[in-house]
Amino acid sequence: MQGRLSAWLVKHGLIHRSLGFDYQGIETLQIKSEDWHSIAVILYVYGYNYLRSQCAYDVAPGGLLASVYHLTRIEYGVDQPEEVCIKVFVSRRNPRIPSVFWVWKSVDFQERESYDMLGISYDNHPRLKRILMPESWIGWPLRKDYVAPNFYEIQDAH
Amino acid sequence: MAAAATSQMASTNLSMLHFKGGGKRDLRKRKVLTVSAQEVDVQEDVKVEKEEEKEKQKQQQTLKQPRPVEPQMNVKSKNMAREYGGQWLSSATRHVRIYAAYVDPETSEFDQTQMDKLTLILDPTDEFVWTDDTCNQVYSYFQELVDHYEGAELTEYTLRLIGSDIEHFIRKLLYKGEIQYNMNANVLNFSMGKPRIGFNYKDGQIQDVNL
Numbered sequence: 001m002q003g004r005l006s007a008w009l010v011k012h013g014l015i016h017r018s019l020g021f022d023y024q025g026i027e028t029l030q031i032k033s034e035d036w037h038s039i040a041v042i043l044y045v046y047g048y049n050y051l052r053s054q055c056a057y058d059v060a061p062g063g064l065l066a067s068v069y070h071l072t073r074i075e076y077g078v079d080q081p082e083e084v085c086i087k088v089f090v091s092r093r094n095p096r097i098p099s100v101f102w103v104w105k106s107v108d109f110q111e112r113e114s115y116d117m118l119g120i121s122y123d124n125h126p127r128l129k130r131i132l133m134p135e136s137w138i139g140w141p142l143r144k145d146y147v148a149p150n151f152y153e154i155q156d157a158h
Numbered sequence: 159m160a161a162a163a164t165s166q167m168a169s170t171n172l173s174m175l176h177f178k179g180g181g182k183r184d185l186r187k188r189k190v191l192t193v194s195a196q197e198v199d200v201q202e203d204v205k206v207e208k209e210e211e212k213e214k215q216k217q218q219q220t221l222k223q224p225r226p227v228e229p230q231m232n233v234k235s236k237n238m239a240r241e242y243g244g245q246w247l248s249s250a251t252r253h254v255r256i257y258a259a260y261v262d263p264e265t266s267e268f269d270q271t272q273m274d275k276l277t278l279i280l281d282p283t284d285e286f287v288w289t290d291d292t293c294n295q296v297y298s299y300f301q302e303l304v305d306h307y308e309g310a311e312l313t314e315y316t317l318r319l320i321g322s323d324i325e326h327f328i329r330k331l332l333y334k335g336e337i338q339y340n341m342n343a344n345v346l347n348f349s350m351g352k353p354r355i356g357f358n359y360k361d362g363q364i365q366d367v368n369l
Contacts, residue, residue, distance in 0.1 A: 136313030151318060152251050152325035 003027035005084050008046070014039060019087065026070075028085045036088050037098035044103050047073045048084065051104035056114035061144045064089040065118055067097050069107075090120065092143070099125035117142035224294070224301040227275055233262040236271045247273070247314060249321035252349055253286070253328055255279040256321050258312060273312065276304060278324075283345060286328070286337045295336075299327050 002010075005027055006018045015035055019028040031039050048071040056067045066089050073082040088097050099122035100107050111122045112131040119140035122128055130137060139146055247258035260272040261279070278300050280293065303320045310316045329350050331337045339346075339353055 134314055136311075136315040138315055149319060150322060150326070152254075152322040 003029075003084075004082075005029065005046075009039075012042075014042065022085065026083045026085055028087065030087050030089065033088050033090050033097045036086075037100070040098075040100045040103045043071060043084075043086075047075070047082070050074045051100070051106050052083075054100075054107045054110040054114065056118045056120055058092075058118060058142060058144045059089070063092070065092050065095050065120055065143075066090075067114060067120055069100070095120040096123055097121075098123045099128075101125050116140075119143065222298045222302045222305070224297040226297075227260070230260065230262070233260060233265065233267040233269050235268045246270070247312065247317060249314065249317035251321055251325055252283060253281045254321045254324045255282060256317050256324075258317065276317075276320075281328075283343065284340050285343050285345070285349065286332070287340045288337060292331060292337050295331065296324060296327065300324055 002018060003021065006016065006029060009016050009029075015032065016039070017030040019030050021027055050072040052070040052072050054067070054069050056065065059066050066087050069086040069088075071084050071086065075081065090097055095118070097120055099111055101111065101122070102124065108125075109131060111125055112128060114120050115122060115125075115128050116130045116132050117140060129135060133141065139149075141148070249256045255278070257268070257277045257279075258270075258273050258275070259277060260269040260275050261267070261277040262269075278297070280296055281288065300320070303323055307316055307320060328337070332339075332350050339348060
């Protein structure tokens, strides 16, 4: 089963892989990290002018890291806008993904959070630094192989 | 952590300086001292310990000898504010306050320009009853940790690692029964667990309370 956007991308010779549909029937595509910036520009030109959310997760212990983008095409007079979900997978050894900050500005803090939590470094992001953890923190807290330091917290106080 | 050798702050030989209790309370203590002149209070004040940070003299004892910094005269609070570029490097938990600064034990002047020193303020809220011996155990453990982390970057993260280890050490002392909760503390919430009166800590066996 091929979605609309996937067919359109095939027609224009853009490399991607369809990951099927999620429970709401939204098309999910996988895109290589080296193609991601150019395809993001193409999708913006195609009409996806709204980045609804960006998030990241650790796929499996020792496996890949994923960065997920939910795009929406906002137009006047449309009550069911076109949506698509893009996933970009990178290896945890050298996690580099081109930033789409210069395409969708709203990704700014969300990419910073993904960097902070999973250590994915977004190339060309203007101020990629930790946003939740202190700047001197070591390690990426949401990776599955993260070992929390044995910091003292008050737990027993009555 | 200690392997992170190449850093800008790598040259900091973390020297140390420690004392027990905050400044204001010490002043109050001194007042008490002039009136009642109890020995305990005198000891409290003497606990303001400092030594020179010298070349490493590793002692073959089990307890590492702390090497406090020499006391300084006329210390002024400096570089406290952000506009002077001062970084407030610290690790503050309830019983352990570590500052990368020189803190004058008498006047509590806080000299942030002396970032090569670490100051440990032990249990400022007086939750535990401390003796010279247990204080020295904590100080020597602090020195041990500071030596262990030598060469590591001087960041809040490192300070927090050190501070947390000392807190765990204090908890261990408490569980071994070497220090006790101070029942006259201002806040009596047993932050390291409820006191277990009647248990024998030494051989780990729980005895009947009524025995």
